[in-house]
Amino acid sequence: MKYLIITSLCLILSLGRAYSAGWDQFFSQGLVNASGDSVDPASLDGKLVCLYFSASWCGPCKGFTPKLLQFYETYSDQIEVVLVSKDRSADAFAAYMADYKMPWLAVPWQNDKDGDNQISDFVKKYRAGGIPKLVVLSRDGEQVIEYDARMQVSMLPEDYAKDLRERDGHRSATMWKQRTLKKGGTVTEAMYAQQVARYESGYRSTAEKYEAASLASMRLVTLGESPEWLDFVHDYYRILRAQK
Numbered sequence: 001m002k003y004l005i006i007t008s009l010c011l012i013l014s015l016g017r018a019y020s021a022g023w024d025q026f027f028s029q030g031l032v033n034a035s036g037d038s039v040d041p042a043s044l045d046g047k048l049v050c051l052y053f054s055a056s057w058c059g060p061c062k063g064f065t066p067k068l069l070q071f072y073e074t075y076s077d078q079i080e081v082v083l084v085s086k087d088r089s090a091d092a093f094a095a096y097m098a099d100y101k102m103p104w105l106a107v108p109w110q111n112d113k114d115g116d117n118q119i120s121d122f123v124k125k126y127r128a129g130g131i132p133k134l135v136v137l138s139r140d141g142e143q144v145i146e147y148d149a150r151m152q153v154s155m156l157p158e159d160y161a162k163d164l165r166e167r168d169g170h171r172s173a174t175m176w177k178q179r180t181l182k183k184g185g186t187v188t189e190a191m192y193a194q195q196v197a198r199y200e201s202g203y204r205s206t207a208e209k210y211e212a213a214s215l216a217s218m219r220l221v222t223l224g225e226s227p228e229w230l231d232f233v234h235d236y237y238r239i240l241r242a243q244k
Helices: 002-026 059-075 090-099 118-125 150-154 157-165 169-182 189-216 229-242
Strands: 048-054 079-085 133-137 144-146
Touching (some): 079 090, 079 118, 133 150, 169 189
Antiparallel strands (some): 133 144
16 A cells, blocks of 8 residues: 555656656747746646747737737636747847736747747747737647637637628628739639639638537536636636626
8 A cells, every 4th residue: 555655656746747847848948927037837837838929010919919818817827828929029029028918928039030949940830920829739738729729719709700701702802803913913803703702602611610619619617627728718708708
């Protein structure tokens, strides 16, 4: 019995070290907070980690960051956000974190355009050419749970589906036509009609996806010791619906 207890304790301790070593290796340059202080990646142990690819110059990021802040503050005991900045200078990166009073952590700034650094590696690995982007990782960092969870924390799925249903394929195709002509391309009536159909089909299929997500989220959620990502999302939808 004594041997069994000692063995169990050793196993627990070894698992703890494995977790820490995992995040230390994942964030090989360490982490920093908004004050610029170094933070041990081991502080992420046991949490779901969201990589937030963003930058101060990004217009859509300015709209999304406050929404992410609201989500984070609701579940910060079990979720951590790590900013992966695509700012062009260390000063811009620091000001961005300070201006928005970001309570989460960040990868130390490096210019992703320089290549061969941790920021550029993350951008390539998680296909974060376009921002904002929110990538959700498992508690050990070994699996990607969501490659882009931005819309999941931005608004209710039924509201997004309604927005998609109301979008005009002709308007989108007209913008495509203008861009093509500006580049010296040619647009025939058949090509324009094809683009209208493509946009409208895309809006419909995406709306159907979010309508299904809305129905799935109506379940009763009880957040236990290790909730899944969708448990947090569905619980958050419950809060947003109650605020309507």
